[in-house]
Amino acid sequence: MNILLVNPETPCTFWSFRNALKFVAKKSSEPPLGLLTVAAMLPKDWSLKLVDMNVTILKDKQIQWADYVFLGGLDVQKESFKLIVNRCNKLSVPVVAGGPMCTMDHSEFLGVDHFVLNEAELTLPQFLEDLQNGLLKRVYSSSEFPDLTKTPAPMWELLDFKKYATISIQYSRGCPFNCDFCTITMLNGRYPRTKTASQFLAELTALYNLGWRNGVFIVDDNFIGNKKNVKNELLPDLIEWGRQRNYPFDYITETSINLADDEELIDLMVQAGFNSAFIGIETVNDTSLAECGKTQNLKRNMTDCVYKLHKKGIKVSGGFIVGFDSDPATIFEQMIQFIQNSGIVTAMVGLLNAPKGTKLFQRLKSEGRILSAMSGNNMDGSLNFIPKMDYKKLMAGYKNILDTIYSQKEFYYRVKSFLKTYNFHNTGIRSITWRDIQALFKSMFILGMLERGRIYYWKLFFFTLTKHPEKFALSITMAIYGFHFRKVIQSI
Secondary structure (H helix, E strand, O other): OEEEEEEOOOOOOOOOOHHHHHHHOOOEOOOOHHHHHHHHHOOOOOEEEEEEOOOOOOOHHHHHHOOEEEEOOOHHHHHHHHHHHHHHHHOOOOEEEOOHHHHHOOOOOOOOOEEEOOOHHHHHHHHHHHHHHOOOOOEEOOOOOOOHHHOOOOOHHHOOHHHEOEEEEOOEEOOOOOOOOOOHHHHHOOOOEEOOHHHHHHHHHHHHHOOOOOEEEEOOOOOOOOHHHHHHHHHHHHHHHHHHOOOOOOEEEEEOHHHHHOHHHHHHHHHHOEEEEEEEEEOOOHHHHHHHOOHHHOOOOHHHHHHHHHHHOOEEEEEEEEOOOOOOOOHHHHHHHHHHHHOOOOEEEEEOOOOOOOHHHHHHHHOOOEOOOOOOOOOOOOOOEOOOOOHHHHHHHHHHHHHHHOOHHHHHHHHHHHHHHOOOOOOOOOOOOHHHHHHHHHHHHHHHHHOOOHHHHHHHHHHHHHHOHHHHHHHHHHHHHHHHHHHHHOOO
16 A cells, blocks of 8 residues: 555644744644654555645645545644645545544545544554455544553654654643533543553654654643653653753643642653643633633632743743633733733733534533634634624734734743743753754844844843843744744734
8 A cells, every 4th residue: 555644734823833933944843743653553564655734745646646645634724634635536546534623523524535533543443454354434433542552653754854843742642621612631531541651762762763852842732631650650761761861852741730739740840851831821810710611720829830830940831712701801901911920921812712512612502602613723813603792892802912912022021021030951962053043143134133123132132141141042032933923913
């Protein structure tokens, strides 16, 4: 068999960092980990090729080479996904599709020959067996959750590493919490399943042996969901693994805010090389938190939690939402004040949307408030339901948040506040590359000469050089991120 694995194109979004990647001559922030893992589950004598449309063009001759095109996708990639299916149909090449978007609702995707849904460890073997026996079905699904200790290592060798800013890897699936707007527990369950420490380290070793020496994104929806395994098994071994190799990777991941409650866990993560975590803060209004079931964020001082993580060496990227039924008219100003005071530089503020199948979707549907399917883009300004707040007031308040926190004045102020608080840990030796030098000079030219408000860039530039020189590279990186964020909000 000749199998072509295709990752659809992702439009320019908050998390694509597309405008920032140009500074470091990279094409994509991360590779398609799901397809790489599926590739490792296919028969060893099959010929495999990967086309990630975020880093290269998909050509007709590549489709025609394949016996089957394997296609993954997220909601935000829906339009590209449909175009790929259409191209395959015209060239008479069958399509096998899976991933989160199809698993949540595959009924709208015409032209797909076979759906391999849910987690591929369970459904892909059924497809392969039926393929061998000539008895293929259209849909393969499972209500069970697989044992991750049997999951193979991703086929990193299919990648062109030079095109990516970070490499993705996974330790666990599932989350113990159950926020009503979130699809994680529907897709992966509420009991976080983990790989073994030796299994995870073997994957890191494979990356190391292939020459990767940059950031590693542990894509778990909640890395500390199974705190016992993370704290007692993985992190001690990961610290030793890094020490033996002079800590070749910096790690970023996603966690819940209760990480701030466990100083020992924070310290272990920092020792292992973690320096950043995305945390869903969502809202500063407790009534809205209770409304959506975000119980882990209640009854705590969120600003103090963020400060604590920054001081310990974990940079917090925050997810925020407006549009809850319980949001007061003052929510917009409250959100601005919290983001500015907390020093969260990377603050993704989106409008609430209801993914199909979630508790939120079911409630809004029963109330006759659902309008359409969600776009999957956290910051395109779209709503898929009728909000309780007046729509025009909601949109005006939302736009005001973005225009304020990503104006140069407020953004650079926030970067400086963060740098004053953040306790920088430099594990391992990071050699300066030619790309680093290029990025610096590009930032000086574009942000320091061409962009309006450039005075704020130079104030940050010299503030960091004189007050926090060890954080200079981080400071410039954040300035570049700010440029990307400003470009994104211009289209809202």
